[in-house]
C-alpha cells in the first residue's frame with residue numbers, strides 16, 4: 001500500500017503539485033486510522049492531504065481516477081489467458097523499434113502501467129512558454145509540441161495494430177482480440193489526457209454585474225456616450241471620488257483605537273491630580289493595502305480606457321501606495337504622471353505622450369512577460385492587483401502561467417473587462433484562460449458597474 | 460472527547476442537527492484523532508461555520524469563536540493589557556509605596572525596590588484574554604473556530620501559523636503559555652484570497668460544495684421533520700436546477716431550508732410556476748436572478 005501511495009505521490013508531483021514529505025507522512029499515518037476498503041474514506045484522505053485548494057481538485061480527481069481506476073491493473077483481472085504478460089511481451093518488442101525516442105518510450109511505459117514519463121511529457125507540453133529569444137511569439141510553440149505528441153500517439157497505435165497483425169508469438173485469434181481491445185482502451189486514455197487538459201476549478205471567482213441606479217447614463221456603455229454625456233460622466237465620477245474620500249476620512253476618525261499612548265495619558269492625568277482617569281490611545285493610521293493596476297489602452301478598449309484612467313487617477317488619491325501601469329504590448333508605469341498633473345492633463349498625456357507604441361498590436365502575453373521581468377517586486381501579499389482590459393491578445397501566446405505566478409504573489413487579483421460578458425471567449429479573447437487565475441472577474445462597461453466596483457474596493 | 464470512527468462522526472453530528480457526507484465525516488474524524496486543524500473552504504452558506512458549531516454540540520465542548528477581518532491584530536485575537544485597571548491600581552496603592560521603599564538609602568535603592576514589585580502589575584490579573592488565549596488556557600478541550608481567515612491580513616496568518624504549530628503563545632511579561640489540551644481547531648475560508656502553503660500544510664483540507672441531492676434532502680428533512688417526502692424532493696430538485704442556471708448568487712443550504720419552511724407554512728403540496736413566482740424572494744437575492752429563474756420556470760420545475 002505504502003508503495004502505491006508513494007508512486008501516486010510521484011505522479012502528483014510530475015503533474016505539478018507541490019506535495020511535501022510531511023504531507024505524505026501524514027497521509028500514510030491517517031490511512032491507518034480509517035477503513036481503507038471504503039473508497040470514499042480512502043479518497044478523502046488523499047484529497048485532504050494532496051489537493052489543498054479547490055483550484056487543484058479537478059486535476060486531482062482526474063489523476064486519482066487515472067491512477068486507481070484506469071491504469072492497467074492486472075491484479076483484479078480474472079484472465080486465464082495471461083493477457084497482461086502478453087501485452088508486456090508485445091510492448092517489449094515495440095520498445096526495440098522505438099529505442100531512442102524519449103516520447104515513444106514514455107507512451108509505451110504508460111501502456112505497461114507506469115504513467116510517470118507520459119505525465120511529465122504532458123506537463124511539459126502544457127506549461128511550455130513562448131520563447132522570446134527565438135522570436136517565437138505566437139501560440140504555435142505549445143500547439144506544435146501537442147501536435148507532435150499526437151502524431152507519436154498515432155504512430156504507436158499503428159505500430160500496435162501492425163504487431164498484433166504480424167503476430168510474432170502465434171497467439172490465438174481470441175487472445176489477439178483481447179489484446180486489441182485492451183491496448184485500445186489504454187491508448188484512448190492517453191489521448192484523453194493529452195486533449196482534455198482541465199483548467200483549474202475556480203468557483204471562488206466572483207463574477208458580478210451589479211446594477212445600481214444612477215439613471216440612464218449609468219447603464220450606457222462607455223463606447224456609446226456622446227461628448228456631452230462624457231462630460232456628465234466625468235462630473236459624476238468626480239462627485240463619487242469626493243464622496244468616497246469623505247467616507248474614508250470619517251472612518252479614519254472613528255477607527256478602532258490603537259495601543260496606549262503613555263505620554264498623552266500622563267499629561268491628561270495632570271488635570272486630575274495625577275490620577276489617570278482619562279486614558280489616551282494612539283490612533284492607528286488608516287490601514288490600507290497597496291494597489292497595482294495594469295490598464296489596457298489599446299484601440300479595442302479605447303472608449304473605456306479614458307474612464308478607467310479616471311478611476312486610476314482617483315484611486316491614487318484614495319490609497320497611499322498605488323502603482324499604475326498602462327500597456328498595449330508592454331507595461332509602462334504612469335504613476336508619476338497621474339500624481340503630478342491635473343486630472344485632464346494627466347489623462348491626455350497618458351493617452352498620447354507616454355513611451356508606448358499606441359499602434360502596436362495588443363499583446364497580453366508580452367505584457368505579462370515584461371511585467372514579470374521588471375515589475376514583479378511591486379507585488380506582495382498586501383497588494384490588490386487590478387487588471388483592466390478585454391483580454392484580446394491577437395492570438396499571441398496568452399502566458400496565463402505568468403498570470404498565475406502574479407496571482408500567487410499578490411493578495412487578490414481582480415480583472416475588469418469592458419466588454420459585455422457575452423463577448424468573452426469569442427475570437428481572440430483569452431478571458432477563459434485568464435479567468436482561472438482571478439479572484440474576481442467583473443464586467444465593467446458602464447458607469448454603474450464602475451461605481452459599484454470602486455465602492456466595494458474602498459469601503 | 461473524540462470520535463471512535465467515521466460512522467460515529469456521522470451519527471453524532473446528525474444528532475447535533477448537521478448532516479454530513481462520508482468525505483466530511485472522514486476529515487472530521489481524522490482531525491479529531493490527529494489533533495490537526497481543519498481548513499474548510501467552500502461557497503457561502505454551505506455550512507462551514509455550522510460544522511464547527513455542530514462538532515461542539517456533538518462532543519459537548521465549549522465553542523470559542525474568532526471572527527477574522529481586515530486589520531485584526533493580536534490585541535483583539537490573543538490578549539490585551541487592561542491599562543485602565545493597571546493605572547487605577549497604581550493610584551490605589553500609592554500610600555503603600557512608603558512601606559516598599561522604607562529603609563532605602565538613596566534614590567537608586569528606592570527605584571530598585573519598586574522595580575522588584577513591578578511583576579504585580581504585569582500579572583494575569585490585568586490581562587484581558589481574547590479568543591485565542593482563552594482556547595489555549597482552557598482546562599478542557601474546546602472547539603476553536605477561526606471564521607473567515609481569508610479576511611485577515613497575511614501577518615495575522617503568519618502569527619496563527621506559529622500558534623497552530625505548537626499551541627503555545629509567549630506573553631513577554633509573563634512567559635510562555637502552552638495548551639493543556641489541544642483544542643479542536645477549524646478554520647473557514649470563502650476563498651477571498653489564497654491561504655499560504657505553510658498554513659495549508661498544517662491543516663487537513665476540505666472543500667464543502669453544494670450538497671449532493673440525497674444529502675440536501677436529508678438536511679431538509681432533518682430541519683423540517685413535518686415536511687412530506689414528495690415536497691422535500693421537489694424543493695431539492697428545484698434548487699439544484701436553479702443552481703445550474705448560473706445566477707449571480709446561487710441559493711445556499713439555508714435558503715433551501717427557508718424556502719421549504721415557507722412552503723410548509725403556506726401548506727403548499729406541489730410547486731407550480733405561481734407558487735415559485737410568489738416565493739422566489741426566499742431563494743433569490745438579486746432582481747436579475749429572480750427574473751432569470753422566472754424565465755426558466757419550466758426547466759426548474761421539470
Ligand SMILES: Nc1ncnc2c1ncn2[C@@H]1O[C@H](COP(=O)(O)OP(=O)(O)OP(=O)(O)O)[C@@H](O)[C@H]1O
Pocket residue numbers: 476477478479502503504505506507508509510649678712713716
Ligand atoms: N450539512 C448541514 N446540515 C444541517 N444544516 C446545514 C448543513 N449545512 C448547512 N446547514 C444550514 O445552513 C446554514 C448556513 O450555514 P453556515 O452559516 O455555516 O454557512 P457558511 O458556509 O459558514 O457561510 P458563510 O460563508 O456565509 O459564512 C446553517 O445555519 C444551517 O442551518
Ligand SMILES: [Mg+2]
Pocket residue numbers: 507508509606647
Ligand atoms: Mg460562516
